[in-house]
Amino acid sequence: MAGDEQVQRGAPRRSLILAGGGVKVAFQAGVLQVLLDEAVDLDFDHVDGASGGSFNLAMLCQGQDGRRIADNWRRFRPLSIVQPNPKLPLGESIARLENLRDQVFPMWGLDFNEIRRSPLDATFNVYNFTRHELVVLTPADMTPDLLVACVSLPMWFPPVRHLGNDLIDPVFITDANLDEAIRRGADELWIIWTVSRRGRWRRGFVRHYFQIVETAGYGHFKRSLERIEASNRALAAGEHAEYDRPITVHTLYAEVPLHYIVNVSRAPFRASVERGVQAGRDWCRELGVPLRAPAEAPAAGSSSVSFTEEMAGAVALGEEDPERGHRRARQDGSRLMVHLTIEIDDLERMLDDPLHEAPAFGWVQAPQLGGRLAVEEGAFNLFVNVGDARHKEMRYRLFFRDATGRALTFSGVKHVRDDDGFDAWSDTTTLYVHLLEGHVAAGEDAAVVGAGVLRISPSAFARQLTTFDGRGPGPLGGMRAVLRFGWAFAGHLVKVFGRRAGAG
Numbered sequence: 001m002a003g004d005e006q007v008q009r010g011a012p013r014r015s016l017i018l019a020g021g022g023v024k025v026a027f028q029a030g031v032l033q034v035l036l037d038e039a040v041d042l043d044f045d046h047v048d049g050a051s052g053g054s055f056n057l058a059m060l061c062q063g064q065d066g067r068r069i070a071d072n073w074r075r076f077r078p079l080s081i082v083q084p085n086p087k088l089p090l091g092e093s094i095a096r097l098e099n100l101r102d103q104v105f106p107m108w109g110l111d112f113n114e115i116r117r118s119p120l121d122a123t124f125n126v127y128n129f130t131r132h133e134l135v136v137l138t139p140a141d142m143t144p145d146l147l148v149a150c151v152s153l154p155m156w157f158p159p160v161r162h163l164g165n166d167l168i169d170p171v172f173i174t175d176a177n178l179d180e181a182i183r184r185g186a187d188e189l190w191i192i193w194t195v196s197r198r199g200r201w202r203r204g205f206v207r208h209y210f211q212i213v214e215t216a217g218y219g220h221f222k223r224s225l226e227r228i229e230a231s232n233r234a235l236a237a238g239e240h241a242e243y244d245r246p247i248t249v250h251t252l253y254a255e256v257p258l259h260y261i262v263n264v265s266r267a268p269f270r271a272s273v274e275r276g277v278q279a280g281r282d283w284c285r286e287l288g289v290p291l292r293a294p295a296e297a298p299a300a301g302s303s304s305v306s307f308t309e310e311m312a313g314a315v316a317l318g319e320e321d322p323e324r325g326h327r328r329a330r331q332d333g334s335r336l337m338v339h340l341t342i343e344i345d346d347l348e349r350m351l352d353d354p355l356h357e358a359p360a361f362g363w364v365q366a367p368q369l370g371g372r373l374a375v376e377e378g379a380f381n382l383f384v385n386v387g388d389a390r391h392k393e394m395r396y397r398l399f400f401r402d403a404t405g406r407a408l409t410f411s412g413v414k415h416v417r418d419d420d421g422f423d424a425w426s427d428t429t430t431l432y433v434h435l436l437e438g439h440v441a442a443g444e445d446a447a448v449v450g451a452g453v454l455r456i457s458p459s460a461f462a463r464q465l466t467t468f469d470g471r472g473p474g475p476l477g478g479m480r481a482v483l484r485f486g487w488a489f490a491g492h493l494v495k496v497f498g499r500r501a502g503a504g
Contacts, residue, residue, distance in 0.1 A: 012248065015186035016044040019176035020051025020169075020217060021194030022153075022260030023081075026073035026269045028192045029056055030276020031252060031283070035190075036066030038281070040290040046184050050125040051171045051217075052260075053192075054150040055108075061118035061139045062110055070277070072108045074270045075306060075343055075361070078263035080104055085158070093158045097151075101144045106363035106374045107341065113405055115142050121184065125177050126150050130165040134173050136180055155209065156261060175217035178224045182243060191251040193221070198255065210260055225249065252283050266469060303347040303472035303481035308362075310460045311431050312337040315452030317368060322432040325451035336366040336433075336452060338398070338410065341467075342380050347481055351488050354384045360398065364410055370403020377439075383416065383492045391417040392492060396431065399439040409436040409446065412454070416493070424493050429456040 016035070018028060035042060049057030059069045081104055082095040118139040126149045128135050137146060149160035149167035159166035170177075181189055195217045202211070227242060228249060234241035256272050263269075284291055314329030315336040329335070340362040344350045350358060360378030365371065381395040398410035412431040416424075435450035456464070470481030 012188040013046075013185050014042075014044045014188045014190060015046040015048060015181035015184070017176045017178065017181060017189055017191040018047065018049040018053030018056050019191060019193045019195065019221070020053050020171055021175075021256070022052045022151075022258075023076075023078065023263060023269070024194040024254075024256040024258050024260060024272070025052040025056055026076065026258065026272040027194050027254050027256045027276040027279070028053060029070045029073045030273040030278075031192050031280035032056060032060070033066035033070040033273075033277055034280030034284060034291070036060075036069075038066075038291045038294055039284050040292055042284075042289050044190070046121045046123070046181055046186055048123045048125070048177050048181050049150075050175050050177055051151055051153075051169050052194075053176075054124050054147060057122055057124060058110055058115060058142065058147055059108060061115045061120055061122055061142070063114060063118070064109065068109070070273050071343070071359075072361075073273050075266070075341060076269045077266055078269065080107075082157075082261075093154075094156050097148050097157050100151075101148050102372065103339075105144055105147070106339075106372055107361055109361065109374045109376055110144075110147075111374045111376065111401060112143055113401070113403075116140050123177065123180050123184075124150055125170040125174060125180075126167050127170040127173055128165050129159060129168050134170055134177075135167075136177070153213075153261070171213055172216045174220055176221050176224070178221075178228070182228075182247060186247075187245050188248045189250065191249065193251055193253050194256050195221075196255060197253065206262070213260070225251075250283075250287060252279060254279060270471075302345075302349075303470065303477060303484065305344045305347055305468065305470045305481050305485045306341060307464060307469070308339070308341045308467040309456065309464050310337065310339050311429075311454035311456050312460070313431075313433075313452055313454035315366065315368075315433055315435065315450050315454075317435070317450040319451045320434070320448045322434065322451045322453050326453040329452050334366075334368050334452075336364065336368075336454065338362065338364050338396075338412075338454065340375070340378065340380075340396075340398075344382075344485070347472075347485060350382060351485075354381065354392075357381055360396065364398065364400050369408070373400045373402060375400050379442075382489075386417075390495070391415070394428070395442075397442060407437075407439045408449065409438065409440040411436055411440070428493070429461065431455070 047057055047060060056069055081100050082097060083099050085093050085096045088094060116139055120139060122139050124137040126135050145160050151169055152160055153169045159168045175195060176191060178189060196214055197218055228247045231242040232246050235246055258268055258272055281291060314326050314334055316325040316329035316334050319325030319328060340360045342358050342360050344358040350356050357379040360380045362375050364373045376399045378398040383392040384395060386393050394414040396412040401407055412433045414428060414431050416427045431454040433452050433454055434448050437447040437449050440446040468482050470478035472478055472481040
C-alpha cells in the first residue's frame, strides 16, 4: 500500500471500498485476486470493509495475497458458517455464529494477533445498537468477536455483547463507508458492490427481509454518490462544496447468483469467485490499469479433489521422539488436534508426481500452545516413495504461531509400509509429529520443540468420507475425480501390502 510519498508526488490517494453483501462477497474476493496480484502499480492508501466485506478486509489485514483470499472462498462450505439457535422459540435469533468464529476463521487462516499488528490504514464498521451510532474500528481493535459483530445481521444472528453494548451489522446505516474514506484523505474511491440493484419486489418473508436490506444498503449508497457528484459540480462551478477536493469514483457493480446467507452448495461460490476474477480483469482494462500474467493455474480440463481431515492425539513439549513424547503427553494431558482441508487442484499431477504438494488449510488446537491456532501455510504430500515401492510416506508440513507469536512448524509423517501383520489401517491413520522452531522448509534442519503421535479415529474417518468433493470436466466430472482419487489411493495400498495379502 502506498503512503505519504505517493501524496507528495501528486498521485491520487486511493481508497478501496469492500462493500457488504453477505456471502456474495465471494465475487469480491475474485476481484481482489486481480487487484492485489495482477494489477501493475495499483496501490491503495486505505481500505474500508462493511458487513460481509469485513471478511475480505480481515484476510487482507492478515497479509494474505489475492489468490489466498479468493481460494478461501473457492473452498468455502456454506453450511459451516452457522448453526441453528436452540433459543429460537424464545425469539433470540434464527441461527448463531460460533462456528464462524471457532471454525471458519481459523480455516481462513485468520490470526488476530497478526491482524492487530497490520500496518494497513484500514477501517471496519459495526453498529452500536445500545448507543445508536456507527463505530469505526481499526485493525488494532479487531478480535474474533468484533469481526462476528460486523456481520451479525438482526433476526438472523444475535448481537455481540461487547463492553456492555450490543453490536450488530451496520448495513442499515451503511454498507460502504465512503464518508470515512474521504475523511481519511481519499480522492479516488474504488468500490466493489455486490448488493442487488434489480429493484424487483418478490414475495415471501425471507425475500422481504433482504429487500429491506437492499433498500437500506443501496439507498444509502446512492445518496452518498449523489452527494459526491453534487460536491464535484459545485467545485467545478467555483461554488461552495461539501468536500474540498474533487472525488473520483470507480464502481464495479455485480449481480451475484448467491443468496446473502442461505446457501447449500459449494459450486456457486467457486463460480462467483471466477466471475469476480474475470470482472476484475475487465475493470482494470477499462480503467487503463495494466495486468501482469496471472499465477499458474491448473491445466484446462484437469480434475481436483478436496477433503477435510481431523487427527487428534498427544504431543509433549521438550521431547524429540514421537513415541516417547506421546507417552509423556498422555500422562500430562497435553492433547493436540489438527483440522485440515486438503485441496488437490490438479489430481493427475498429484498422482504422477509424489513430490507435488497440495495446499492444506485449517488449524492446530493445543492448549499448551495457546488454544486454536490458524495454519498460515500448509502442504501435503501423498505417498512419497521411501527406498522402494513397499515403503511410502504421507507428509504434512504446517506453518503456524503459538499464542505468543512464536513461529512453529508442524511436521508430520504417516509411514505406510509392509510390516508384520496387516496394518494398513494403523499406517494410514497414525501421524508421527515433530514441532520445529520457526517456519522451516522441507529438508531444512531446525530445533525440535516437541513431539508426539496423532491418530484418526473411526468416527473421524467416517466424517472425513463425507467431506470429499471433486471437480472435473463433464456433468459427472466431480464424481469421477473422487472415484479416481479413491482408486489410486487403494492402488498404492495394494502395492505396499499386496505381497502379504497374496501370500499363502
